[in-house]
Amino acid sequence: MVTRQEDFSKWYIQTIQQADLMDYSPVRGCMIFKPNSFEIWEKIQEEFNRRFKEEGIRNAYFPMLIPENFFTKEKDHIEGFAPELPWVTEAAGEKLEERLALRPTSETVIGSAFSEWIQSYRDLPMEINQWANVFRWEKKTLPFLRTSEFLWQEGHTAHASAEEALARTMKMLKVYQEVVEDLLAVPVHAGEKTPSERFAGAENTFSIEAMMQDGKAVQAGTSHYMGTKFAQAFDIRFLNTENEHVHAFTTSWGVSTRLIGAMIMTHGDDKGLVLPPKVAAQQVVFVPVGPWQKNPEIMDKIHELDQALKAQGIRTIIDDSDNSPGYKFNEWELRGVPLRIEVGPRDLKNEQAMMKARDAEDKVALAFPDFVAGVQAELNTMQTRLLEKARQMNQANYYTNINTLDELVAHIESKRAAGQVPGWVLAGWDGTEESEAKIKELTGFTTRNIPFAGQVEEKATCIVTGKPAKHTVWLARAY
Structure with missing residues (x-):
């Protein structure tokens, strides 16, 4: 396997394939999310959903197909996305009267709906989020980071004043920073995009940017203040407290599955993935060692310890395959599982298990009475350690x-x-x-x-x- 120093991009591709995260689709620029990566995305979704609901933001879903005339209503928006749009021109063997775009983002279709739903200041703020797939026909692709179809969340809100809309824009940027740093242990820099880097049609775009181990940046999330541009284009008006019809102020904000790629590029090493415990699908893998097939007490103890961890909400897996211990160690290190627990005859005799953190060199002994507390402590410590290590890497560069x-x-x-x-x-x-x-x-x-x-x-x-x-x-x- 190539090292990061030899060829970082090749290391990345080899790592995500050997860790069984993805496969290539027959369609150019698209990819298949295998369970090992999709479960990471589910953890990301869970945390963002929790934060959104705390903010009073509810989930909805809008159609994937967007009429062409919707894009012509906001000039900057269509010019920004035109080169990347795939179009549906025929259905059921007949030419369509109007082309339909596969959504690159949903400001237009949601703006149209908002114009129907918002009539009075009493309808505001209107704040929704959707989890969806979007399409941007990329010429140069890289799995997770840049593909022609990807998964994301996109929040869209409408407000009675510019101050409220800008406050929502900035609050969501803060939520993004907190979740990415806390859940994925990826440090980011928040700031405002330059005019040439703004989202098409936005008055202001704000972003969180993350540094990868090769020194390159990944735009990890964006939050856009639209002002009244989309409200004017889609006639999102409301009757205010002065009995006047005025345009609403809107925002949009999103993160995508590129967060998975950013996490891998931030923490991975030459052995493979290094997953932060909070987002890992399996946080602990049990590996029996020694002549465990001839000693049923080893597996009995592993099952006992496994159930004790599961009772505390810790995600575990037991590798009782007939592969050699060395093979198992390498395989689970490649997949990035945060903690490996070994139990063998000597460990039973000493009433302990051996614990190895994915990002640490040495094993440590955990006495059985202290086992659950020791695992919990190490998961928390590793999460903090990964964030601090990434911050130190950034500072050095x-x-x-x-x-x-x-x-x-x-x-x-x-x-x-x-x-x-x-x-x-x-x-x-x-x-x-x-x-x-x-x-x-x-x-x-x-x-x-x-x-x-x-x-x-x-x-x-x-x-x-x-x-x-x-x-x-x-x-x-x-x-």
């Missing part, structure tokens, strides 16, 4: 002392020559698209986001022009 484009080019070249990652660069930007485009043209780096005030040291001059900086931005190559 931040560069804040690069102030000119020549310095940036030299930095990238020197890091690559040394077999190191160029990481992320904090830079000043004069706010022009010309400077942003120049950075991308010469380095392949793009603006990831503009950090919120107080998060980073502000840069005084633009990295391209040397003129006073209007914003401080994170620059990086991105997936």
